[in-house]
Amino acid sequence: MPRVDGDESVTQTPVSRRAFIAAAGGIATAAAVSPDSLLLAGQEAESASGPVESAPPGVVTPGHQRRARAAAIRHRAELFNRKLPIQDHPTSGDEELYPNRIGNYSKGLPHDGLGEVERAAYEQLLNALSTGAHEDFEHITMGCPSLADQRKLVNPKAGLAFDLQGTDSRQFTMRAAPALASSEAAGEAVELYWMALLRDVNFLDYDTDSDAHAAAADLSAMSDFRGPKLRGKVTTGTLFRDKLPGCLAGPYVSQFLWLDTPFGAEFVERRMRTLVSGIDYLTSFPDWLAAQDGCSPQQTDALDPVRCYIRNGRDLAQWVHVDVLFQAYFNAMLILLGMNAPLSPGNPYIDSRTMQGFGTFGGPHVATITCEPATRALKAVWFQKWFVHRRLRPEAYGARVHNTLTGAAAYPIHHDVLDSVALSRVFSAYGSYLLPQAYPEGSPLHPSYGAGHATVAGACVTMLKAMFDESYVIPDPVVPTPDGTALVPYTRPDAGRLTVGGELNKLASNVAAGRNLAGIHWRTDGVESLKLGEAVSISILRDQLETFQEDFGGFTLTKFDGTALTIS
DSSP, X not given: OOEEOGGGOBOOOSOOHHHHHHHTOSHHHHHHTOHHHHHHHHHHTHHHHOOXXXXXXXXXXXXXXXXXXXXXXXXXXXXXXXXXXXXXXXXXXXXXXXXXXXXXXXXXXXXXXXXXXXXXXXXXXXXXXXXXXXHHHHTOOOOOSOGGGBOOOOOGGGGGOXXXXXXXXGGOOOOOOOOTTOHHHHXXXXXXXXXXXXXXXXXXXXXXXXXXXXXXXXHHTOSSOOSOOBTTBOOTTXXXXXXXXXXXXXXXXXXXXXXXXXXXXXXXXXXXXOBOTTOOBOOSHHHHHHHHTTBOOSOOOOBOSSOBOOOBHHHHHHHHXXXXXXXXXXXXXXXXXXXXXXXXXXXXXXXXXXXXXXXXXXXXXXXXXXXXXXXXHHHHHHHHIIIIIOBOOHHHHHHHHHHHHHTSOOOOOOHHHHTOHHHHHHHHHHSSOSOOBSSTTOSOSSOSSSOHHHHHHHHHHHHHHHHBOTTOBOSSOEEEOTTSXXXXXXXXXXXXXXXXXXXXXHHHHHHHHHHHHTTSSOHHHHHHHHXXXXXXXXXXXXXHGGGOOSOOOOEEEEOTTSOEEEEX
């Protein structure tokens, strides 16, 4: 399987950082991190970075001891990350397999009448990614005839950025994305076509909706669809959901996307401005082609004047269209604190007779650590997007399907999608086989795999699970009325299974799936990116362990795969 350079990737391993430090505490390591050696290193660096205050010979003040200890903690964190094993980054192989680049992302570059990228422009992109030079990015040929209408490639150099906390962004890895011709990609595409067809059906109506039943049956017939199933079949209860613990319990939407939110002295009602139903985009080939060249859309979002709670795929797609990337998890944190949800059983202040947490293990700490991994998660996934996978967006795959079925070209599309019920229904509704988009512009101008929203979701939710008691049952759960204008109690028997951990997993899943429901991401983008974000936060928590001075047994949480983890 094709890979990029092996020295660029390190996976996260289950080793405890404290255990590693203890195991590595031989003579060389001890000498490297002793206060005297660190003070000496600072003095030696004086000529490069300016004077470093040092104690008189034979005198070490508390200030110098503190500075040396702080340097030792930073040094050990760096040493731990340096010792993580290096792995390769697997890819689908599509870029090497297809010289016309039909299996890879090219939006924003010039395309021919079939929507295939001009090869010279794609080579310019590859060259810029190889060199990382600003001038090489500036020389990439863009596709829109009107410079004023040209959308720009989104931040490829973020994938080259460094950070000073957590494992370096290039030291995480993801599985290879499904290949263009694979049955797995076909199954994901069929799910996306059904997501488009069901955008205006309320999630709470799936059990009684005939189209939702047809979607479940169609996906059950796929040879390699990897969404959750019951007794081997997709059902209306598993439709468009994930396998994460808690995601199949209760309503499709997490309580954290519905519950009104205390915000200090203010209060945030969660009704939102959503999109008018029945309006989709990029279903004609000329519109689609202009979007692939990077031209700004001529249409704008059609907003419903009535605010509502999230009810359906179109609402959720719009929520993740305009959110601040850590917004959902900051809201969840405020809701949990507002309902006095218990903190993690490992919190060192739970049984203290005289102290409570604040700057550490208290409200301000919880608030800041929730959002802290967001930018690091983006750096990690932007490296995967631009420098490893360059996976095509679903809208581009839809054009490959359209050209194949109309005879305009012959592409290696798996028969599962070509023979699906979803595809025939899309053609009947729109007159093309293109994947209907919820946004006028379609996808943003960066590759599909991994997903930025999902990576940030995985990272921030992991922090929340480390801070709160995951087993706590959400009190008084709610659902929206059919028109979405009010909330009513959720009283079904499974209401007692809506735990903090499960609803946080569901929140992460909802945010990732919202981008799929818009037509701009694949199932794999979301599922694998949640894991990436989780790994980013675990690495940050490991780096922070030694910074705390409380009696503390470590952070405990349940990973997305259901396994319990203690970071100690």
